[in-house]
Amino acid sequence: MTEQTQSDDVKKIPAQSAAPAEETLTDSRPAAAPSQDDVPEPVTADAAPAGAGPAEPAQTPSDGAATEPAGTPAETVGPAAADAAELTEPAELTEPAEAAEAVAEPVPAEATPAESVTPGPRKRLRDRRGLRAAVRWTAAVVVFAALGGAAAYAVTQPERTEIPGLETPDDGRWTYPALKLPKLPAGQPGAMDSDNPAGRHYADLRTLLLPVPAGAKRDTSFPDRGGWLPTADFVEIYPEDVRKKFRAALDDNTLRHIAARAWTMPDGTRTEIYLVQFATEPYTTRVRNELIVPAAFAQAAHPQTDTTWSDDDSAVPKGEMVSPYNEASPRGATHLRAAYITAGDTLAVVHMEKAGTQPAVPFHQTVVLQSQLLG
Template identity: 60%
Template structure:
């Protein structure tokens, strides 16, 4: 995270066929030619009709009907005309063939001609077609609602709430911090974790301006200097047991400790929070000091502690930020203590939260994440 040119606000890491005509009645078998009639050669139109009838019987779903026009009747023998009339459902039993010279001129044209013999085609019952359409409609509706539901679930669960510590979500115990802003850097100075331009990883901004502010509803401890001063080294060492203070103090002195910025507050539920920023000369010195405090720097309020198993390493994805978080072992005393160390360049951040009974993990992780990002 940049201290000058980056963003001002700091945020963290939850098919239907078309309708057709009504079903046609079955015309029944084709009438045989009159007895004694001489067989005659069938014209091409009659052959085409017979082929269409055979195709309709073999394939019930054929759509193209066979039609015998008036001109074709005149060219065909009487027996064949009788056969075609027997097939047509509209033909009258007493109908006589019409001579070719009596056919009106307009009926002989293709545009005015009307079919006089239609081969019936078996189609699906209307009930089946309606059922298919209904099934398709319901399928489409299910797909649409599934897509909308998936999108809504995605919007609710992404990102996870535990990965956005800056938001106000009282139901999980998170605190409401004010908008976080980075201070301006001196002209020409790089950000602390710029690996190309700042090899010592030095913070050129006043580290007191990088202290995490108290959240809403907190009572600030006036004994801590905050942004107005520096905390004496001796006051900081009182956080640890008396038997460990000499060793820890020597580690601070040997690693060129420059100064300590500190802020503390108490929440309405009794949670006590303390944040310290220890600045050293370079990255190497702060790293050595962190190693000592990780091994021997257990606060006096906790008899023993182990690594915080609820912490996710992916929450801080900057390789230049090195967190080590701890949770007090059971059985605990009157208070539950959680604490952690975060090395960010030449600064070592120390965050300690304690509460009578049980100290939830959410506000602790939230505080560590926000303070680490301010330093990054």
Template identity: 45%
Template sequence: MTAQTIETVDPVEPVPGAPAPVAAAPGRTRRVLWAVARWTAALAVCGGVGAGTAMGITALDRTEVPGLATESDGRWEYPALRLPALPAERPRPFTEGNDGEIHYADVRKLLLPAPAGATVDPKTNGGWVSEDAYLAGFREKDRARVEEALDDTTLRHIAGRAWTMPDGTETRVLLLRFSSVAYVDLTYRNLTSDWEEALPAGVAEAEILDQVPDDVRVPEVSTYAYQEKKPYGPEQTRWAYITAGDTLAMVTQTRKGGALAVPFQQTVVLQAQLLG
């Protein structure tokens, strides 16, 4: 692990409608029921809790993530990351005193920034995303079901960022913040149910990615990754769901000729780290 630095930043404004602490959902069965055949990509973070400070997060060493061992591995160059400041006297999501695993920081500040060389989508650049824009990322035949699933929850808001790399890889990162962990679990189950799975736009059939990078874990954060199954058309899509307390993330990458494993894994790991 590379050395961490702590920087002082101005406190962020509280997110409108920020909830009071919510008791943790009983019976965390998701860690058992949904861990089978899924890979967990995460990274341990030494957390500082004080309001008005942020943790400096250095990009992963190449030796710390499987498949990222050489200079020509295709890894993207992300800027130095840092956790945002918290409102006064609010703890981070997986610390003592936050049984509801609530992200009190502005969820927009928890979005992964675009890497060097990216062309950022001006319509999806770290701000709020409408529910309609979120639904547009799914196959047309799945959108009504996804909308119905969201209607059964207390979704507070969606934040997003999207960009395109010089090789044509299109990346979309969305963070959905709910009122409790239970609604995160419910939404993930509804999106991935075996009998009627909701798939990204353009994807006909999915398969689970079975890589398990055991040495990069974020405690309490779970990641479930998929890819478009062969035969696919001119493009291939990889996507992952990240469950982290009251927040569900969806990372999607699409590339002509085939989505690449290294930048996908790197992007998912770093986003998981920010949510942990």
């Protein structure tokens, strides 16, 4: 009798594998066989006395493993189901039918927590994408800045005539060497400085002569830097009937010396430059007025004022005065252009002749450069 009772009690204990695993799975993978750990041990005669009612189910572990069907994969159970399993203390095992219904019932979509829909790693992915975009834009700006700086540097290096589209049209200008002013004695002002009312040029006047342009043939009969030009040679550029008068005017107005240079260009244009120095600026002004009135040269008895000069007057240093002349037609075999430059104690004369017609550009260029050396 005792043995029969024990056998009946054992039969009344529901097995944990009573609910088929295939009915509760959401995927098509076969259910795993229940392990020996999931099957409770049979109740012995010592644990259940004879005549007692159905034995109490064995207490499940605290991790809630007894409430899950055997063989159910962990990934098929949502967060809501896991929370429910932790909050509920299964005091007794439910009937097999009720356990199957509880497991088979799907979790409602609205019960899913919000954080399970938008996991954290997605935000971090967007942050990384924004960082990569910022790095790409920064790199692009740096590259374009470097390329722009390199292009600007490349454009400023070569001559304008070497850059396509930026070539300077040939307007007839001559190519002069780079101009360099001589060093003044220590403590001495420039000729046009306000603290030099006499307008004295303290530098050697021969160092202020405009250099010979490229391609020109220098006239070695002129002293250049090797000496001073005699007064008789200078007055030969004027008509013969006034030479004696002009020479006397030079001597009476404290003439100191005359520096001179001359050259001839390949096109036949002959240029002569004279720097006539006096004691102070007032003497220079007086001699200029005597030579200009009346204005006359040996090759042009009646030259006229050059009306095209006004565009170049702004390049002349402040304090200097330029009086340009152009031989009017009808002309003889040669065309004369000449200019007087008053700069402090020095009166400069630029004298240019050419057979046929002489262009104005090289003449204006030569006058401007010589005035800048004197200023």
